Amino acid sequence: MQVTVKELRTQPGRIISMVRSGNDITITLRGKPTAKIVPLDYLPADETTDDELIAFGMWRDREDLQDPSAYVAELRKGRTL
Numbered sequence: 001m002q003v004t005v006k007e008l009r010t011q012p013g014r015i016i017s018m019v020r021s022g023n024d025i026t027i028t029l030r031g032k033p034t035a036k037i038v039p040l041d042y043l044p045a046d047e048t049t050d051d052e053l054i055a056f057g058m059w060r061d062r063e064d065l066q067d068p069s070a071y072v073a074e075l076r077k078g079r080t081l
Contacts (some may be wrong), residue, residue: 002033041054 001023007026008015019037027035053080065071 002028005029019078 001018003011003025005027010077015025015037019039020042022039024039025037026033027037
């Protein structure tokens with residue numbers, strides 16, 4: 001199924017419902033396919049590993065971030081909220 005960027009902006013709930021029901025959605029911008037939304041259950045396992053996701057892997061080797069709670073506590077020292 002194809003939807004425009006405007007439809008994605010104005011009807012996100014409907015589009016997410018379609019994706020959750022198993023449909024692949026192609027997003028078009030000015031009539032050209034630009035992006036694709038697919039249900040997570042349909043992605044091959046090798047595409048969803050943490051090593052390939054930048055958001056999860058870019059700080060994994062930093063020793064100061066091994067304990068996120070301690071890191072945040074250290075950042076907040078001396079601050080009064």
